Amino acid sequence: MIHKQPVYANYAATTPALTEAVCKELRAYLMETHFNMGRNFEGLESGAIALRARRAVAGLFGVSACLRVIFTSGATAALNMAIHGLVRPGVHVLATSIEHNAVARPLEALRKAGVIDLGWLPCAPDGSLEPETVRKAIRKNTGLLVMTHASNVLGTILPATDCFKIAREYGVFTILDMAQTGGSLPYTIDDCCDIAVFAGHKGLGGLAGTGGFVLGERAVAEMRPWMAGGTGSASHSLDMPDFLPDKFEPGTQNTFGILSLAASIEEIIREGCETIREHERALTARFLAGLRGIKKAKPYGPLDAERSVAVVPVVICGHDAGDVARRLFEKHGIITRSGLHCSPLAHKTAGTFPEGAVRFSFGRGSTEAEIDTILEALDML
Numbered sequence: 001m002i003h004k005q006p007v008y009a010n011y012a013a014t015t016p017a018l019t020e021a022v023c024k025e026l027r028a029y030l031m032e033t034h035f036n037m038g039r040n041f042e043g044l045e046s047g048a049i050a051l052r053a054r055r056a057v058a059g060l061f062g063v064s065a066c067l068r069v070i071f072t073s074g075a076t077a078a079l080n081m082a083i084h085g086l087v088r089p090g091v092h093v094l095a096t097s098i099e100h101n102a103v104a105r106p107l108e109a110l111r112k113a114g115v116i117d118l119g120w121l122p123c124a125p126d127g128s129l130e131p132e133t134v135r136k137a138i139r140k141n142t143g144l145l146v147m148t149h150a151s152n153v154l155g156t157i158l159p160a161t162d163c164f165k166i167a168r169e170y171g172v173f174t175i176l177d178m179a180q181t182g183g184s185l186p187y188t189i190d191d192c193c194d195i196a197v198f199a200g201h202k203g204l205g206g207l208a209g210t211g212g213f214v215l216g217e218r219a220v221a222e223m224r225p226w227m228a229g230g231t232g233s234a235s236h237s238l239d240m241p242d243f244l245p246d247k248f249e250p251g252t253q254n255t256f257g258i259l260s261l262a263a264s265i266e267e268i269i270r271e272g273c274e275t276i277r278e279h280e281r282a283l284t285a286r287f288l289a290g291l292r293g294i295k296k297a298k299p300y301g302p303l304d305a306e307r308s309v310a311v312v313p314v315v316i317c318g319h320d321a322g323d324v325a326r327r328l329f330e331k332h333g334i335i336t337r338s339g340l341h342c343s344p345l346a347h348k349t350a351g352t353f354p355e356g357a358v359r360f361s362f363g364r365g366s367t368e369a370e371i372d373t374i375l376e377a378l379d380m381l
């Protein structure tokens with residue numbers, strides 16, 4: 001049965017549609033700029049678009065030097081570059097027990113190759129982490145702490161600032177995975193965060209295939225390029241240029257995607273990240289309150305909209321998660337995501353492994369009416 005109005009509740013995976021203003025800019029770029037560009041002007045135009053986007057990202061995260069904003073094909077590429085660029089053989093790396101596979105897999109591969117020692121910081125079943133856990137886990141050779149800002153499974157917001165302050169006391173480098181928080185949770189990147197990674201196609205409202213990272217002062221000196229190639233600069237040398245952003249941006253950039261990011265982030269800044277956060281917080285609170293009245297629905301995570309982003313995993317007792325997601329879609333047009341959500345670690349932490357859960361996630365475009373539709377549908381299961 002096809003529904004008139006699908007209800008999209010999968011914002012943690014991706015934003016379903018670009019806003020009208022962003023689409024308008026992209027259309028204009030394709031029709032007026034892209035096809036009229038001569039070879040020689042291509043570089044100029046894409047450089048100007050990238051600079052605009054760098055300024056937007058820097059503005060959103062309160063960073064003064066916009067050349068420290070590096071664009072990649074997404075948070076996964078950015079995390080791989082950041083991890084490989086900062087680890088040195090023999091180093092001990094810490095990460096939390098709720099990381100996405102975009103962090104867990106590169107770290108695990110490095111561990112298996114004998115390059116690093118790896119320690120998982122134990123989060124509580126609701127995903128929360130006590131900052132002092134970091135201090136207890138730090139060893140003499142600990143060199144890097146990687147952590148998610150908010151869990152893509154449980155929604156839990158981690159105390160990044162407090163954890164990073166402790167890491168800084170021991171000279172440990174830090175990487176923050178902001179895939180789930182960029183654009184929806186106000187955050188200023190401070191001195192304790194060495195690299196902050198963002199995904200372009202989620203809360204930041206850009207096209208798929210966009211993302212990147214912001215380098216802190218220490219990381220500028222410490223991080224090595226993990227990918228190498230042409231940059232259109234210092235071409236006489238077989239080494240990557242030593243200046244930003246070229247040092248970390250080899251190859252042809254995704255100018256169209258980067259333009260979508262620039263336009264969307266400028267819009268988010270105008271709207272106010274606080275306003276978006278409040279909208280999503282209120283919807284999450286409404287959803288959690290409604291779930292309390294549905295006996296067979298068991299939500300996981302902090303169950304507190306103040307302590308989480310707009311992500312709530314739910315297990316319907318006695319029902320398979322995939323089956324529930326399929327029925328919600330087929331009968332009610334509700335789009336969710338079921339299974340392990342690329343984070344077996346988070347599901348193990350919560351106690352929902354290997355069955356998984358149905359994840360409901362909301363965003364800027366979600367409405368109270370949609371939350372109520374989802375609650376009614378769950379009640380009818």
Ligand SMILES: Cc1ncc(COP(=O)(O)O)c(C=O)c1O
Nearest residue numbers: 074075076100102152179199211
């Ligand atoms: C916490 C987290 N980190 C990393 C990623 C990977 O992001 P991307 O799709 O931009 O590679 C995701 C995507 O779901 C995520 O939720």
